[in-house]
Amino acid sequence: QAKLDGKHGYRFYSLAMDQAVERRMHLEHELRGAWARGELDLVYQPVFRMEDNRLTGVEALLRWQHPVLGAVAPSVFIDVAEQSGLIDTIGPLVLEAACRQARAWQQALPAAAGLFVSVNVSPRQLRSAGFADEVRRALAATGLDARQLHIELTETAVIGDELRVGELLGGLRALGVKIWLDDFGTGFSGLSHLRRVPVDGVKIDRSFIADMLRDPDDLALTSAIISMGHSIGITVVAEGVETEGQFDILRERGCDLGQGYWLGHPLAPRAFEDLLR
Ligand code: C2E
Ligand code: MG
Ligand code: MG
Ligand code: MG
Numbered sequence: 001q002a003k004l005d006g007k008h009g010y011r012f013y014s015l016a017m018d019q020a021v022e023r024r025m026h027l028e029h030e031l032r033g034a035w036a037r038g039e040l041d042l043v044y045q046p047v048f049r050m051e052d053n054r055l056t057g058v059e060a061l062l063r064w065q066h067p068v069l070g071a072v073a074p075s076v077f078i079d080v081a082e083q084s085g086l087i088d089t090i091g092p093l094v095l096e097a098a099c100r101q102a103r104a105w106q107q108a109l110p111a112a113a114g115l116f117v118s119v120n121v122s123p124r125q126l127r128s129a130g131f132a133d134e135v136r137r138a139l140a141a142t143g144l145d146a147r148q149l150h151i152e153l154t155e156t157a158v159i160g161d162e163l164r165v166g167e168l169l170g171g172l173r174a175l176g177v178k179i180w181l182d183d184f185g186t187g188f189s190g191l192s193h194l195r196r197v198p199v200d201g202v203k204i205d206r207s208f209i210a211d212m213l214r215d216p217d218d219l220a221l222t223s224a225i226i227s228m229g230h231s232i233g234i235t236v237v238a239e240g241v242e243t244e245g246q247f248d249i250l251r252e253r254g255c256d257l258g259q260g261y262w263l264g265h266p267l268a269p270r271a272f273e274d275l276l277r
Contacts, residue, residue, distance in 0.1 A: 028084045030066060031077055035093055040064050042097055044272050046264040047118065047237070050251040055276075057116035057150070059259065060098035061266050062090075082122045091125040092134045099142040099149060101269060106148075111276045118150040118180065123157040132171055139175075146176035152203065153179065155187035162196040169198055180237065185225060194232065201256075202229055206240020209260070213245055223253050230254065 034040050044058040064072045081087040102117035125131060139146055151172065158165050158181075169179050181193070184202035194202075204225050211218040222238075229236035238250045241260030250258060267275065 024080060024083075027072065027077060027080045028086065030069070031064070031080055031084075031086055031090075034064060034066070035090060039066055040090070041268070042094065042101065043266040043268055044101070044117075045259055045266040046272075046275070047116075047257050047259045048263050050238075050247070050255055050258045055111065055115070056257065057118060057148075058102070058272070059118040059120075059152070059266075060094065060101070061120070062094055078122065082124050085124070087122050087125050088128060091121065091128075092138070095119055095121075095134060096138040096141060099138045099144040102148060103142045103144045105273070105276065106144075109273065109276045114148070116148040116150055116178075117144070118152055120152045120182065121157070123154070126153060126157050126165065126168070127161065132168060135172060135177060136175070147178070150178045150180055150200075152182040154182050155184070155193060158193055158197045159187075162193070166197050173198060173200070180235075183239075185221065194234075199234060201235035201237055203237040203239050203259075204255075206260070209238050209240045209246055209250070210242070212249065213243075219249070222250070222255075226250075226253050226255050 041063050042060045043063055044060055046055050047057040047059060048054060049056045062074055062078070064074075064077050066072055078087075081090055098117050098119045102112075102115055105112040106115055121131075128134075135149070135151075138144075139149065173179060178200040179198065180201040180203055181199050182203050183205040185208055186205045187193075202225065204222055208218045208222050208225075212222055213219070226236050235256045236254075237257040237259065238246075238255050239259050241247050241250065241258045242262050244262060246260075247258060247262060264275070
């Protein structure tokens with residue numbers, strides 16, 4: 001009996017595995033030419049200064065609209081791009097497109113004069129030998145001031161290779177580029193990273209913000225991240241601000257910047273321009 005169950009269990013597992021692998025391979029295949037076919041687009045989510053509610057920047061977020069599959073979630077296709085190495089070609093395209101868009105807005109719209117753009121960079125992209133050059137090339141090609149480019153890294157991107165990553169980030173910061181740690185607080189060793197890796201800011205993970213008003217521990221942790229950030233002189237950003245109540249308490253605790261559905265959804269360039277006008 002046990003043996004039969006085992007065999008059955010194994011079969012089931014193997015079938016599910018096959019399907020998952022097949023789906024990934026299919027996505028990888030489809031993703032390969034997606035940029036060239038115009039299926040990949042950037043949307044931009046506004047980032048506000050909490051003190052006076054002023055728009056200060058945007059985060060560029062990638063979208064994939066597949067003709068048959070529809071919208072594929074970034075959490076899915078970014079992972080496929082990262083695992084398959086496709087990020088090596090998509091990453092630099094995203095970087096340059098985001099810089100170009102920010103520069104165009106700065107020049108065309110008075111409300112966007114000092115606007116920064118924040119670009120997500122995956123672990124593999126950060127580690128590729130040419131990353132610093134990619135950044136320099138994107139800035140040179142678009143004319144964006146380095147100080148208005150922010151790079152968002154997750155804690156997993158800086159784990160391990162701290163010495164080399166620290167050096168790389170130091171070089172980018174010397175240009176004026178700002179480095180932010182994304183989804184901050186979800187990794188266990190957030191504080192120790194801040195000692196070894198030079199960053200200009202942290203983005204408090206939205207899971208803390210989501211439960212802040214219900215869970216005293218999350219509120220305490222959020223407050224602690226804000227004071228810790230300020231005591232070491234870095235910018236603190238809250239992501240996933242969905243309600244006015246969350247916004248008010250973050251402002252009261254001195255959080256510098258905020259981003260989230262209550263403040264503004266990610267928007268296609270056209271819609272963003274309407275907002276700016
Ligand atoms: P992230 O960098 O932490 O981006 C924030 C995510 O939260 C975005 O999801 C955004 O749409 C969503 N969000 C913003 N405000 C709210 C809110 O108030 N409530 C909730 N529930 N969500 C909110 P998205 O666009 O699905 O992106 C997911 C992740 O995919 C990003 O997380 C980032 O890690 C990655 N990603 C997106 N675009 C790129 C890219 O161009 N390159 C790389 N390497 N990764 C990217
Ligand atoms: Mg981000
Ligand atoms: Mg985040
Ligand atoms: Mg995230």
